[in-house]
Amino acid sequence: MLEVMIRQGGQMSESFLPGGFVNAVVRVGETVRRPASVRTKFVGDLLRLLEASGWSGAPRHLGVDDEGREVLSYLDGHVAWEPRQPAAVSSDESLVAVARLVREFHDLTAGTPLAGDQEVVCHNDLSPKNTVYRQSTGELRPAAFIDWDLAAPGARIHDIAHVCWQYLDLGPSVTDVEEAARRMRLIVDSYVLLDRQRLVPTILWWQDRCWRGIKTQADAGDFAMARLRDAGVVTQVQTAYQWVSDHRAALERSVR
Structure with a gap:
């Protein structure tokens, strides 16, 4: 690193x-x-x-x-923060491992005082950039998550929707919608998500919440959010939101 x-x-x-x-x-x-x-x-x-x-x-x-x-x-390993990554980072096997890791910590927090009246404690910022990958049987595989500072009580589907958005990079960069839909199904199956009808709406909720939050806080004078806005993140997330909206039917079919 x-x-x-x-x-x-x-x-x-x-x-x-x-x-x-x-x-x-x-x-x-x-x-x-x-x-x-x-x-x-x-x-x-x-x-x-x-x-x-x-x-x-x-x-x-x-x-x-x-x-x-x-x-x-300090957790040693490969954190996927750069745009170009080894193929193993985005492989089907790594997606399965991510989903299972999320399931593990969700189950550990379910029913605890930290979860309060919610299902579990959510990480709320799961992405390859917040994942530590290590060698396993000769390939990089997810081993841990970092940057837990946004963790809070929430619904299981919140983290899984965020995983689908971030690990599949749902947006205009996707060239094969059906392949993205297949991989989204792989994530929810590996997690064993029961509440699937709300998955795509929750992805859209995350994206809408994200760009609006950055813009509102930047306009209010938050320096870090202003940096994100000025770097074009608001526009990027708005574009991703539109892409998911445009392909909503295909994505929803994949997880029925």
């Missing part, structure tokens, strides 16, 4: 981790430090729950450092 040195003291002590467009995330030895937020306590409680359950698909929460930053364990 590419790292950029930001502090020296005989040897590199802190390094930026790539892909953090919103938060400045650094590695310090075998830990990751990121700015604390109002979500820090919830995320800490969630990661401790997953650790106590013996689940290895998330970093360990190690507390807060003397600069007030959240401290997490």
Whole structure:
């Protein structure tokens, strides 16, 4: 993984981790430090729950450092943050593994106080850029998820819809609609999602919520959201929303 040195003291002590467009995330030895937020306590409680359950698909929460930053364990592996990736990252086998990993942590949080009156705790930002891939039988396969700072109580379908959108890159870049539909079916079958009729509407909900949220917060003066808006993300998500709307019938047929 590419790292950029930001502090020296005989040897590199802190390094930026790539892909953090919103938060400045650094590695310090075998830990990751990121700015604390109002979500820090919830995320800490969630990661401790997953650790106590013996689940290895998330970093360990190690507390807060003397600069007030959240401290997490560093997960070694390949994070798919660059546009061009090895074929194994987007293979059918990797999609199956992603869906099963999501099912595992959903089941571990179902019925817990952290889920409250919702089905489970959702990650709410699942994508290849937030996935650690490791070698398994000679190929890269998903092993863990990072960036849990948006985690919150929610419905299982919320995370699965986000997975379909992000891991299949649903939008104008898709050249074969039927193939995308087949792979969407592979995800929901691997997760064993029961509530399928709302899947495509939930993908559209995510996309609409995403671009509106970025625009609203950017207009309100949020620097990070303004960077996303100025980088064209609002337009990109609006275009993806239109693509899913245009191909809604084919996508819905695939998961019936």
